[in-house]
Amino acid sequence: MEQPRRVTIVDVARHANVSTTAVSKVLRNAYGASPAMRAKVQQAIAELGYRPNAGARGLRGKTYTIGVMLPDIRNPFFPDILDGITDQLRDTDYHVLLGPSHNNGETAEAEIIAAMIDRGMDGMILIAPLSGRAHLEQVATTVPTVLIGRHGHSPHYDTVTDDDTTGAALVVNHLADLGHRHIAHIEHRETDPTHLAEMPNAIRAEGYRQAMRARGLDITIVSTTYTQEGGYLGTRQLLARPHRPTAVFAGADIVAMGVLTALAEAGLSVPDDISVAGYDNTTFAALGPISLTSVDQAGHQIGANAARLLLERVADRDRPSTQVKLTPTLIPRRTTAPPPRA
Amino acid sequence: MEQPRRVTIVDVARHANVSTTAVSKVLRNAYGASPAMRAKVQQAIAELGYRPNAGARGLRGKTYTIGVMLPDIRNPFFPDILDGITDQLRDTDYHVLLGPSHNNGETAEAEIIAAMIDRGMDGMILIAPLSGRAHLEQVATTVPTVLIGRHGHSPHYDTVTDDDTTGAALVVNHLADLGHRHIAHIEHRETDPTHLAEMPNAIRAEGYRQAMRARGLDITIVSTTYTQEGGYLGTRQLLARPHRPTAVFAGADIVAMGVLTALAEAGLSVPDDISVAGYDNTTFAALGPISLTSVDQAGHQIGANAARLLLERVADRDRPSTQVKLTPTLIPRRTTAPPPRA
DNA sequence: GTGAAAGCGCTAACAA
DNA sequence: TTGTTAGCGCTTTCAC
16 A cells, blocks of 8 residues: 555646646636536546645635634534534535634634634634634634624624523523522623623523513522533532522523532432523433423524525625524423422 | 735745745754744744744645544544543644534545545544545555544554443443343444444444353343434333343443433333443533443543554654553443342 | 745636 | 646755
8 A cells, every 4th residue: 555646636637638727617616618628527537536635725715614613512502503504514615624622711712713724714613702802803804704602793704693682581481480589590700891792601691680680580690600510510509508599590501411410419309499491402401311491592503504604705705794693492391390389 | 904915934034034944944843943043033923923824834744733533523422532632732733623524424424534634634533433444544545544443453544442342341240240130232233344343332232242141141232323312212122122121231321311311201210120321431421410320431541642643653654553452441320220129 | 054946736817 | 718827835955
């Protein structure tokens, strides 16, 4: 098994007795190649097993690669988004490459994004990025960009969000309708003013506050992180308080997993002693032994919309920016029930 | 916000009053640049915010990119492997890009692998690839390659595996020691002879058979897939049989999730009515309300070893191939207990 | 130790 | 419609 030189466009051109330009045109479905020429070239490509070198293409034209920045591969919500992106890109010439940022904060995230740009991505989809506005705009002027989950507009990038205010209200109203008066919320701690205005977790927390006030209920918020551990620690805090809530609204399913762990440890039964609701309606929420009440964000649609907007912007860099906002729905399951009689 | 031309090596060279060759040498830490020159160039790079274009580098040299083929982003075991890879690559010039193959079979997987090679990966890590031997060897002769989870040797690629035979035996012995006589196994259906000899799922199933025989127990195998749905459907099949098992050994945690869902639906309680064990010891197995007995494969070590072997092979393509085999351990939790009195 | 020049594989601009 | 030519940003070779 030798190391044979890779087949290049020159080999194809020679094999088909045409110019490299002709081959290039066929590759790109560009104007200026007769059907006969196309057929000849396509046959040569097939016979030689030619595949274009994306790096070389990128030097002059496009790499046909879309980069997706994933803030946390462990969050089971993101695969839904990815499926949507992949489905939308099927039957195009584009491929998706993922850049994993392991929940390591803004600097690590910026490095991943830069690394993907260095590698010639034609467009970028950033899932709930932590970067400041200025950085996001700089990225978006460098390469077509779509933001997922991030509220707030810019002429330079498109956004796809879910109505997190409504989503939080769905949970609060569901619990209040069941008779709960003391509903606590576990949020992802946020101090940065831009994040407070634009990050989905902050919008959810604010939606919780609004909905609670509208119902005339008192607000109880614990600030940790959107991780399993954050849910665990937040719940421990709540249980240590004198007046225990009858329901916990976790800002994400993965947080709810930690909540359930802490409650089980404390010997509390769900939903008999305490109700729990999550957010994202991940596949794990549907699991029999979990059966978590959650908010469905239609991750697949989010991803599909993001990919669609990105392709449009790759095709026309100067089109006006678009904001897509989807509406969440509540999926009631077995972790929520009326509160125990006091 | 304009679209400024990206800073190139020529800009850096001009700014530092040196040749582009000199800049290139500094970038690659190559021989032939005095400390003074290095300092000058590095300062120019910092001042201009220069970042090398990976595609252009790849045309002559390396892209400093490692491609990881992920067969299924939903499987919570893979993030552990990825963490290991990332940790090992920290403090090197390499970046990781992920190619997601959504459990779509061998053809889709081959397309992803090809797409990553087209995009100039310096090395590839393939996680439990489905491809045949010939294809894997062809990939490995094209670009340095390490296989994870795949048993079987080749001079062209390195492998990192876990001792799946032992892992399966750990589960069987654990359950048999608890008093179970009727232990069923849910496997990923496999007919391809190479897969039967090399894929981890097949080795696990064979390990189950061996361990059961050694204990003098009858074998019950249901063949579905390594997905949540596969676990669900497999369990329904088992429950429909006249003689219901007292324990189910799922070939992967994600399969066990489906098992638990089906059992909950059937009104069976775990572990009082039936015991369940998984494989992979994912973070979800540790969840309070799940608390799944599982086999720990040390995903982090698997990933770290794979990345280490890959870097060695990128540095020296002709080094002899290496096989790393790690040893699994059993993590008993609350889903396994003695069988109910008959 | 340093730099000039060639060339990697491709596409864009242009000429025929 | 087709082909010729230049050049994208970098590394390599080879003079000096």
